[in-house]
Amino acid sequence: MSQATLIDGKAIAASVRAEITARAACLLAETGRQPGLAVVLVGEDPASQVYVRNKDKAAAACGFHSVKHSLPADTSETDLLALVETLNADDTIHGILVQLPLPRHIDESKVLRLIRPEKDVDGFHPVNVGLLSIGDRESALVPCTPAGSLVLLKRTLGPSLAGLDAVVIGRSNIVGKPMAQLLLSESCTVTVAHSRTKDLVEVVRRADIVVAAVGRPEMVRGDWIKPGATVIDVGINRVPDPSRGADATRLVGDVAFAEAAVHAGAITPVPGGVGPMTIAMLMANTLTAARRLLNVPAEPDLF
Numbered sequence: 125m126s127q128a129t130l131i132d133g134k135a136i137a138a139s140v141r142a143e144i145t146a147r148a149a150c151l152l153a154e155t156g157r158q159p160g161l162a163v164v165l166v167g168e169d170p171a172s173q174v175y176v177r178n179k180d181k182a183a184a185a186c187g188f189h190s191v192k193h194s195l196p197a198d199t200s201e202t203d204l205l206a207l208v209e210t211l212n213a214d215d216t217i218h219g220i221l222v223q224l225p226l227p228r229h230i231d232e233s234k235v236l237r238l239i240r241p242e243k244d245v246d247g248f249h250p251v252n253v254g255l256l257s258i259g260d261r262e263s264a265l266v267p268c269t270p271a272g273s274l275v276l277l278k279r280t281l282g283p284s285l286a287g288l289d290a291v292v293i294g295r296s297n298i299v300g301k302p303m304a305q306l307l308l309s310e311s312c313t314v315t316v317a318h319s320r321t322k323d324l325v326e327v328v329r330r331a332d333i334v335v336a337a338v339g340r341p342e343m344v345r346g347d348w349i350k351p352g353a354t355v356i357d358v359g360i361n362r363v364p365d366p367s368r369g370a371d372a373t374r375l376v377g378d379v380a381f382a383e384a385a386v387h388a389g390a391i392t393p394v395p396g397g398v399g400p401m402t403i404a405m406l407m408a409n410t411l412t413a414a415r416r417l418l419n420v421p422a423e424p425d426l427f
């Protein structure tokens with residue numbers, strides 16, 4: 125049985141970050157300005173703390189101006205909205221990211237909608253959602269995980285994905301829907317499958333490209349994969365691993381990796397696939413936002 129090519133997200137993310145670091149240095153030389161990223165964390169959720177620390181570190185490593193705001197869990201919605209207004213008006217800041225989830229007493233959509241669309245490096249503002257859906261990637265900021273998944277697909281399959289059958293499993297606003305829009309803008313024939321889809325196995329079996337973003341450990345089985353298909357596994361699920369001890373856990377994706385690798389042409393591992401791309405694309409979005417806000421012409425697309 126043949127074995128799929130492993131798509132090395134860690135290595136591809138490192139090459140993207142190196143390119144962004146070089147472009148940020150050019151921007152500094154041309155304009156005397158650094159891209160500026162503000163990351164806002166409310167509360168002490170340990171996973172969010174790790175994500176925010178990694179985003180802050182990556183921004184500094186790319187030569188960006190990086191600011192982290194860590195607010196207590198009982199911060200009022202009014203105070204958080206006031207901070208967003210301040211960052212909206214701060215001309216050293218080109219990208220604003222409010223880490224989700226927010227504490228329950230804060231209306232997430234109110235906060236996300238207050239971020240200036242031009243600084244919305246998560247791509248969650250309805251203006252950016254709309255721009256992506258009308259295919260205006262010149263003006264939109266595109267959500268980082270789908271953007272990173274598209275970079276992995278193009279590095280694997282080449283610059284044109286036109287005519288390929290793509291199935292996205294999952295319809296979230298953060299991954300599934302924007303991923304479908306991106307693949308459509310690349311002229312794929314796109315199917316969005318979800319928990320109510322009938323004959324999911326048959327739908328997946330038709331696909332040249334499978335993007336799994338459902339959050340269910342190893343749900344996609346190996347024999348669902350068309351021989352030679354490219355599989356992008358967005359899932360990150362922590363599951364018990366009794367083979368390594370009573371309390372041990374390990375990370376698995378939404379795809380049963382060992383099984384799928386027998387059928388796929390190429391596949392992303394978990395961890396080390398899509399995960400590292402998300403932060404790399406946040407850096408790309410911050411640089412893009414800075415260039416637009418500073419009226420410096422765009423550089424060639426990273427994807």
Ligand code: GUN
Pocket residue numbers: 221222223224225246268
């Ligand atoms: N929490 C988990 N993923 C994300 C993300 O991509 N952006 C933000 N803002 N919060 C998150």
